[in-house]
Amino acid sequence: MSDGVDHSPHTAHRKHFLSDRVEHFTESVIRDMTRQAMLHGAVNLAQGFPDFPAPAEIKQAAQQAVAADLNQYAITWGAKNLRNAIARQMGVWQGIEVDPEKEITVCCGSTEAMISTLLAVCNPGDEVVIFEPFYENYGPDSVLSGAKPKFVKLRPPQTENGTWTFDENELRRAFDKHTKAIILNTPNNPTGKVFTREELELIRDLCLEFDVLAITDEIYEHILYDGAKHIAMVSLDGMRERTVTINGMSKTYSVTGWRVGWAVAAEKITNAIRKVHDFLTVGAPAPLQEAGAAALNLPAEYYAQLAGRYRERRDHLMPALTAAGFRCFRPQGAYYVMTDISAFAFDDEVAFARHLVAEIGIACVPGSSFYRHARDGARQVRFAFCKTPKTLDEAARRLEKLRGRVRLRTPG
């Protein structure tokens, strides 16, 4: 048995078995909160996975694919049926013509699509621009790919119905000769922001000026509220050859455990992504890719219904949070609500989240996990509302206890 300390005279320089790389990030806070929720029997509003059934048609398609023995490796960059369906939908939704043979790589979730893309395009010393608060994978993804993340702040809205905004000059200052890519997530997790055409054009202009690639995570593209419209960066003039569009089945079809996602990019970039992907995972689950092709063939009503149901869930949870003392930032898309917890007398949001999970029985995500500096998220926590009305009712019932158990700061 090794004690992890090197005793060999040949390798005395080695302090331990671990790479330096893994010292630069921690385990996922979001996934840790799910484990805590299980430990305390809490309602899990931390991790973004639905607690309701996936559409019957696509489960049937998966069953049929397994029964038909589509159980061996698919083509490494994706089953033909699924790539064809993705290309067709890119045409319908984004108005973009995509070659399914040369421009699509199917991966194990959009998570793998993102890291494969970064590994395929980044060299040590390259910089990647990321808006913060950010989906927590992007930081470690940049570190693993050898790139340095450069953060640009999204500022919370001042009014109840306002949106998160960024400072144009701050964004410009983040771009220089070392900038290789910008990661853009719209609709956004955790803020619920949907980037407007004007904002995307501004980012596009910087990408063109500084010769930068846009890597866009559009996994919530169909989850939109209050008339918000999703605009794909790739559809903007000048961006066809310099955008990697990442998407997947997890959120649109409520199958986060299937692990099917994809990256769409120009042929040269796709070739590089495919190489990384092949040696990382070989391929995504073959029968579930076939079911993916069936999913992408669902009628337009499916998507309208999906968004409508999420709006109801948002409008179910937000009043309960507001009544309990949270200040909610109303999302325009995705299925999270970021909140401000300044009204509660807690030193920071980690202590607050611990209290909430252990004493009130609700798991949320502490804001610090979405920021580079913990202090920037110290007054925020995020709730996921991709849950059944029954789960949300139970959360609302438990939130009522919060007022009795937590001393509200008196104003002034």
Ligand SMILES: Cc1ncc(COP(=O)(O)O)c(C=O)c1O
């Ligand atoms: C913005 C964002 N991107 C990617 C993912 C993960 O997607 P997948 O399940 O396709 O790996 C999530 C999951 O919460 C997410 O919020």
